[in-house]
Amino acid sequence: xxxxxxxxxxxxxxxxxxxxxxxxxxxxxxxxxxxxxxxxxxxxxxxxxxxxxxxxxxxxxxxxxxxxxxxxxxxxxxxxxxxxxxxxxxxxxxxxxxxxxxxxxxxxxxxxxxxxxxxxxxxxxxxxxxxxxxxxxxxxxxxxxxxxxxxxxxxxxxxxxxxxxxxxxxxxxxxxxxxxxxxxxxxxxxxxxxxxxxxxxxxxxxxxxxxxxxxxxxxxxxxxxxxxxxxxxxxxxxxxxxxxxxxxxxxxxxxxxxxxxxxxxxxxxxxxxxxxxxxxxxxxxxxxxxxxxxxxxxxxxxxxxxxxxxxxxxxxxxxxxxxxxxxxxxxxxxxxxxxxxxxxxxxxxxxxxxxxxxxxxxxxxxxxxxxxxxxxxxxxxxxxxxxxxxxxxxxxxxxxxxxxxxxxxxxxxxxxxxxxxxxxxxxxxxxxxxxxxxxxxxxxxxxxxxxxxxxxxxxxxxxxxxxxxxxxxxxxxxxxxxxxxxxxxxxxxxxxxxxxxxxxxxxxxxxxxxxxxxxxxxxxxxxxxxxxxxxxxxxxxxxxxxxxxxxxxxxxxxxxxxxxxxxxxxxxxxxxxxxxxxxxxxxxxxxxxxxxxxxxxxxxxxxxxxxxxxxxxx
Ligand code: F6R
Numbered sequence: 001x002x003x004x005x006x007x008x009x010x011x012x013x014x015x016x017x018x019x020x021x022x023x024x025x026x027x028x029x030x031x032x033x034x035x036x037x038x039x040x041x042x043x044x045x046x047x048x049x050x051x052x053x054x055x056x057x058x059x060x061x062x063x064x065x066x067x068x069x070x071x072x073x074x075x076x077x078x079x080x081x082x083x084x085x086x087x088x089x090x091x092x093x094x095x096x097x098x099x100x101x102x103x104x105x106x107x108x109x110x111x112x113x114x115x116x117x118x119x120x121x122x123x124x125x126x127x128x129x130x131x132x133x134x135x136x137x138x139x140x141x142x143x144x145x146x147x148x149x150x151x152x153x154x155x156x157x158x159x160x161x162x163x164x165x166x167x168x169x170x171x172x173x174x175x176x177x178x179x180x181x182x183x184x185x186x187x188x189x190x191x192x193x194x195x196x197x198x199x200x201x202x203x204x205x206x207x208x209x210x211x212x213x214x215x216x217x218x219x220x221x222x223x224x225x226x227x228x229x230x231x232x233x234x235x236x237x238x239x240x241x242x243x244x245x246x247x248x249x250x251x252x253x254x255x256x257x258x259x260x261x262x263x264x265x266x267x268x269x270x271x272x273x274x275x276x277x278x279x280x281x282x283x284x285x286x287x288x289x290x291x292x293x294x295x296x297x298x299x300x301x302x303x304x305x306x307x308x309x310x311x312x313x314x315x316x317x318x319x320x321x322x323x324x325x326x327x328x329x330x331x332x333x334x335x336x337x338x339x340x341x342x343x344x345x346x347x348x349x350x351x352x353x354x355x356x357x358x359x360x361x362x363x364x365x366x367x368x369x370x371x372x373x374x375x376x377x378x379x380x381x382x383x384x385x386x387x388x389x390x391x392x393x394x395x396x397x398x399x400x401x402x403x404x405x406x407x408x409x410x411x412x413x414x415x416x417x418x419x420x421x422x423x424x425x426x427x428x429x430x431x432x433x434x435x436x437x438x439x440x441x442x443x444x445x446x447x448x449x450x451x452x453x454x455x456x457x458x459x460x461x462x463x464x465x466x467x468x469x470x471x472x473x474x475x476x477x478x479x480x481x482x483x484x485x486x487x488x489x490x491x492x493x494x495x496x497x498x499x500x501x502x503x504x505x506x507x508x509x510x511x512x513x514x515x516x517x518x519x520x521x522x523x524x525x526x527x528x529x530x531x532x533x534x535x536x537x538x539x540x541x542x543x544x545x546x547x548x549x550x551x552x553x554x555x556x557x558x559x560x561x562x563x564x565x566x567x568x569x570x571x572x573x574x575x576x577x578x579x580x581x582x583x584x585x586x587x588x589x590x591x592x593x594x595x596x597x598x599x600x601x602x603x604x605x606x607x608x609x610x611x612x613x614x615x616x617x618x
Contacts, residue, residue, distance in 0.1 A: 001078035001612035002090075002104035003029040004184065005202050006165040006175055008071045009193035010223040016065035019074035020057060022195070022202045025252055027053055028260075028403050028606070028613040029104075029198060030078025033089035036062055037100040037167065039071035044100050044169050048089040052607070070223065071175060073165050075102035078612040081110070082127025092131040094138035095123055098169040101137075103130040104198055105162035105182035106617050113157065133164060151176050152218060152231055161355060161616055163213075165196050174222045178231065179213040181384065182616050183353050186211040188242070191224040198614075200245055201252035201399045208245040212382035243382065251398040260402035261495065261598075261605040265591050266453060267398065269446035271407040272584070274396035275414050276443060280422075283415075286375050286391050287422035290315065293344035293373070296323040299331050299360055300348040301615065303405035304412060306487035308348045310583035311416025313480040317580065318424035329618075331360035339364060341371040348416075349376070350400060350408040351614040352383025359618075361388045377415050379408050402606050403613045404495050406591050409487060410449075413583045417442055441577040448578075448585045451571045457592065463550060463566050464596040467521055473498055474512065474522040474547075475590075476505035476538065478531035484583045485525050488590025495605040496597035505538035518546035523590070526553045526560045527582035528574040539563045552589050554578075568593075 003026025007018055019036050034056055035048025045065060049056045053076060056062060065072070075090035082088040091100040107113070110129035113136060118124065122135040133154060140150035147168045155164070155178050163182035167175040177184055177196045187195040187203035187210045195203040196219070200210060213219060216231045217238075227237040257263035290296060296319075298308045305327055312323045326334055328347075345364055349357050361374050365388060376389040379397050386392045395411035421438055424430050430438070467473075475489035482504050489502030501512055505524065516522070522542050526535055536559050543549055543563055551557075551564040554574045561567045568589045572578045578585070598605035 001030050001080070001614060001616055002198070003027065003076040003202070004102050004104050004163055004165055004196065004198045005074045006072070006177065006196040006221065007193060008175055008221050008223050010070065011192050012067070013193070014063060014067060015069050015072040016063040019072040020053070020062045022197060023074045023076040024053055025202045025401070026198055027076050028401050030076050030612045031607050032077055032079050032084035033086070034074070034076045035089045035091055036072060036074040037091040038065040038069045039167055039169065039172055040066045040069045042169050042172070044093065044097060044167070046091060046093070046100070048091065049086045050084045050089060071167055071172065073100060073102050073167055073175065080106055080617055081129045087126045088128050090130060092126060092128060092134050094134040096138065099134045099137050099166065101130055101134045101164060101166050103133065103162055103164045104616065106160045107132060107158050107162065108160040109158070133158065133166070137166065147171050148176065148220065148234060151178065152234055155218070155231060163198060174220050177213065177219040177221060179217055180215045181355065181358065183383065183614070184213045186213060186219055186221065186226050188226060189224055193224055194221040194226055196221060200247065201401065204245070204247060204249045204252050209242055210245055211240050211242060214387070247399055252401060259595070259604070259606045261404055261406060261595050264400055264402050264406045265588055265595065268407045268410050268588060269450040271397040271411050272414055272446040272449070275411040276446070278393060278396065278415070278418070282393055283418045283422050286393060287419045287426065289373055289375055289391055290344055290346065290419060291319065291423050291426055294342040295340045296321060296344050296346065298323055298325045298346040298348065299328045299357065301328050301354050301356055303409050303487055303490060304348045304350055306483050306490065307409050307412035307416070308346070309486070310413045310480060310483035311348070311420070313483065314417050314580060315420040315423065318420045318427070318429065328354065328357040328360045332363045339367060339372070341368055343368070344373045344375055347374060347376040347385055347389065348412055349385050350379045350405055350412070352376070352378035352380045352385035353614050353616055355616045355618060358384050358388065361385065377412055379411070403608055403611050404491055404594070404605065409587060410584050414442070414445065417581055417584070437577045438580070442581050444572070444578070445581055445584045448570065448572045449588050452585070452588055453592070456568065456589070460568065460589065460592045461596050463568065464593060464600050466566065467597070468600055470521045471498055472515070472520065473500040474508065474520070475500055475502040475525065476508055476522055476542075477525035478505050478535050478538070479529060480580065480583060481525040481527060481531070481586070484586050484590070485523070487587060488523065488525065488593070491591050491594035492597060494608045494611060495594045495603065496601055497603060497609065498597065505535055508538070509541065513542065513545065516542060516545040516547050520547050522547045522549055524549060524551040524560065525586055526551050526557070527579040527586065528554055528557065529576060529579035529582070536560060536563070552586050
């Protein structure tokens with residue numbers, strides 16, 4: 001959470017403007033306050049305040065700094081320590097206003113450090129953990145260490161997770177970046193300009209050449225150049241591989257859409273087609289590992305967890321082995337000593353940075369070392385998750401900026417489905433004809449979504465109009481569609497601020513049904529699979545109690561359609577080959593429903609209240 005951007009150049013650039021655009025592209029990481037510091041004439045010029053970036057920009061003109069300035073750091077915040085106020089906004093300075101720090105992450109021992117520094121006379125002006133860093137560096141510099149040494153020494157005392165950028169008024173030619181468990185990437189325009197950022201899209205308009213920082217690394221950024229050191233050894237720079245990023249900048253811009261969320265839903269067919277091109281050998285590699293495992297776990301958070309629930313169902317069908325799905329925050333506590341040797345853990349994460357997931361994986365690796373394999377599915381090359389994994393597939397959704405995950409969900413389920421079909425092939429449990437039909441259905445998912453999106457916006461807006469006054473919803477389903485119900489419900493909850501319960505339609509009789517009154521909206525997810533007949537019974541039970549039934553069904557559905565007040569129809573054949581992949585093809589309907597519901601309630605779907613896209617705190 002929080003977005004960091006830094007730039008140093010020898011070119012004539014409007015640094016304020018570039019820094020402002022940089023944090024705008026990171027705003028999905030946090031949007032309750034922001035700030036920019038520009039180095040100019042041996043002084044640090046700071047503008048910061050609470051609020052969204054555009055509001056602050058209107059007030060403070062964040063792009064207006066001296067034109068010949070060459071170094072700037074900028075930050076967009078998701079509050080952890082201290083409420084979103086001007087004083088708590090980053091950057092944070094030392095007593096002499098010479099050192100400026102921006103930070104993403106949490107310093108667990110900040111109270112202890114703060115007490116020590118206060119005793120030495122340092123004056124603090126904020127409630128944040130971050131401010132401790134500038135004072136600690138100041139303290140070490142006062143005992144004759146140079147800036148770089150003082151940073152290294154200070155950082156070694158900081159416990160927790162961090163991505164930090166620091167500049168010094170007396171050091172105009174460089175700034176310093178350090179990382180532990182919070183993502184930082186370095187972009188380079190050779191000989192001209194260097195950037196640091198929490199995520200690649202921040203500098204994508206200027207360069208695709210980038211370094212991905214590792215934990216406990218320190219980078220010295222100069223104009224168009226960078227040196228990396230181990231935090232423990234500042235004597236010699238390290239070699240690091242420069243990577244070329246293939247993402248296009250269009251993917252990080254709204255491109256004519258009102259919101260990233262809408263754009264990213266429309267990008268689903270393209271994201272799926274690209275993910276379908278992941279080399280077959282890569283899919284086979286992961287499929288083989290999963291097939292050979294004695295015990296299989298799948299773990300993730302939020303939307304990625306619901307993708308995992310769908311994936312678990314599909315893989316289990318073709319593997320005939322139990323897969324245990326556990327939310328990553330519960331992984332260690334639930335498994336404890338029962339975690340078995342010869343296990344495989346499938347870890348799913350869009351960002352590859354979710355701290356609870358990283359912690360779960362690290363715990364499992366520490367516990368069983370080589371006797372456990374980590375297989376991960378992420379959308380971000382070089383993310384922390386990839387470093388702790390034995391086998392990685394990178395989904396090809398492209399950058400996802402909207403805080404609510406949309407296209408990455410589809411590509412995660414697709415990837416897990418490809419693995420499942422590969423396992424079916426290895427195990428020879430299907431006839432060639434059957435396997436071919438499943439592949440055909442899976443490869444049709446982009447076309448189905450394309451056709452659906454093309455024809456259904458008005459219908460969905462109509463459904464939203466009819467539900468305007470409803471505050472509480474059930475999303476009900478059976479079998480694999482419970483994952484779809486939970487994920488669809490999560491979308492409505494986060495972007496439209498409605499209360500929803502995503503639940504098993506059968507289980508809902510054991511309690512939740514008591515809430516149903518005349519007009520209570522219930523969204524049934526109803527592909528024609530083996531659960532359909534029983535779901536019909538559930539629809540009738542809820543209808544009999546006055547529920548307003550909205551169903552998501554396939555084109556030629558009749559029975560549930562006739563019981564429903566409104567139906568959203570997915571253009572796909574009503575057979576088992578397609579139904580098993582319905583978590584992919586049915587979800588755009590619920591994503592669009594949530595999007596239009598957010599607009600109906602005057603909410604910004606790209607920036608839901610209290611959320612940040614990448615959760616790097618426990
Ligand atoms: C919901 C959403 C979150 C994330 C969750 C995990 O729309 O985006 O629930 O899915 O925070 O994030 P990743 O996938 O980055 O691990």
